[in-house]
Amino acid sequence: MSKKFLVTGGCGFIGAWVLRALCEQEVPAVALDVVPPGERCQRILGGHLRAICWEQGDLLDLDRLRKMLAEHRITHLIHLAALLTPACHDDPVAGCRVNVLGSVTLMEAIRRSSQPIEGFSYASSFAVYGPEEFGSESAAETVNPNRPPSFYGAFKLAVDLIAEQYWRQFGLSSLGIRPHVVYGPERDQGLSAAPSLAIRAAAAGLPYTINFRGRLGYDYVEDVARAFVRAALQTPRGANVVDLNGEQASSEEFARAIERLLPGPSGKIGASVKIAVDGPEIPSNIPPQPRYIQTIFPDWLPTSLEDGIRRTGEYYRSATSHAK
Numbered sequence: 001m002s003k004k005f006l007v008t009g010g011c012g013f014i015g016a017w018v019l020r021a022l023c024e025q026e027v028p029a030v031a032l033d034v035v036p037p038g039e040r041c042q043r044i045l046g047g048h049l050r051a052i053c054w055e056q057g058d059l060l061d062l063d064r065l066r067k068m069l070a071e072h073r074i075t076h077l078i079h080l081a082a083l084l085t086p087a088c089h090d091d092p093v094a095g096c097r098v099n100v101l102g103s104v105t106l107m108e109a110i111r112r113s114s115q116p117i118e119g120f121s122y123a124s125s126f127a128v129y130g131p132e133e134f135g136s137e138s139a140a141e142t143v144n145p146n147r148p149p150s151f152y153g154a155f156k157l158a159v160d161l162i163a164e165q166y167w168r169q170f171g172l173s174s175l176g177i178r179p180h181v182v183y184g185p186e187r188d189q190g191l192s193a194a195p196s197l198a199i200r201a202a203a204a205g206l207p208y209t210i211n212f213r214g215r216l217g218y219d220y221v222e223d224v225a226r227a228f229v230r231a232a233l234q235t236p237r238g239a240n241v242v243d244l245n246g247e248q249a250s251s252e253e254f255a256r257a258i259e260r261l262l263p264g265p266s267g268k269i270g271a272s273v274k275i276a277v278d279g280p281e282i283p284s285n286i287p288p289q290p291r292y293i294q295t296i297f298p299d300w301l302p303t304s305l306e307d308g309i310r311r312t313g314e315y316y317r318s319a320t321s322h323a324k
Helices: 013-024 039-051 062-071 085-090 092-111 151-170 194-203 221-233 251-261 305-323
Strands: 005-008 029-033 053-056 076-079 119-123 174-178 181-183 208-210 215-220 239-243 247-250 275-277
Touching (some): 005 013, 062 092, 076 221, 085 092, 119 151, 151 174, 151 239, 174 221, 181 194, 194 251, 208 251, 215 305, 247 251, 251 275, 251 305
Parallel strands (some): 005 029, 029 053, 076 119, 174 239, 181 215, 208 275
Antiparallel strands (some): 215 247
């Protein structure tokens, strides 16, 4: 049987890049979202937009999900639909409804599918980890060390535990992918969007201020997309979750890299506008016992931070030149 993917949250930042990766591999895909594809999808997908079947609907509609799997003869599934950190903080009930109950409904649809789903990957997150050093004195004095510091992280951890139960109780295999800060072209929403917005501003010759400090891991969006695709194509038995090992950098180091790597208005490399940093420090989420993606895919190689910044800058400069 030929492969056919369902991607939930297909109109989102990562979702659109996942769909682009599937189209480039000539794999047919169906995208499910609560909204129709907008301008961001059109920019990321270009001519591929017409090759995708777009479905608009709610994750909590179990009957609709089951019909969709059957009618489209879905063989592989990538689950990305979720509310981000600020939305979960502002409305925890909605966050739990979408992120937790929506994920459970989707797993139930997979379990009840009339044809077997050959592979299933879903988005977990480094937000499941707290800022404490595992085994450190400070962590030993904490009642619950290394626990999620946000509703978003708690919801993601809940989904990881639920996926484990679907394996234990029903034999449903899954591979969760935990990115840290995902950056790249068209990232414009969420708590950690500022580094991507800084690259966009610099590519347009404009100054920008990254609104947080802290040392975080950065995962280039095309790496994240291919991780989800590969995880669905090669889902191992069991309920597995792996961390992406993005390159670590402080906000100041990210800003200096943008200034050093992107051309300024004159076209000269390193002549970029000023990227400032100002704002509160975001704690670095620390995996107590990292299980990186190489434990499942030993040949995995991430894009370097320098290459990711260059490629993001080239995307925006190309878009600007085409618009003129």
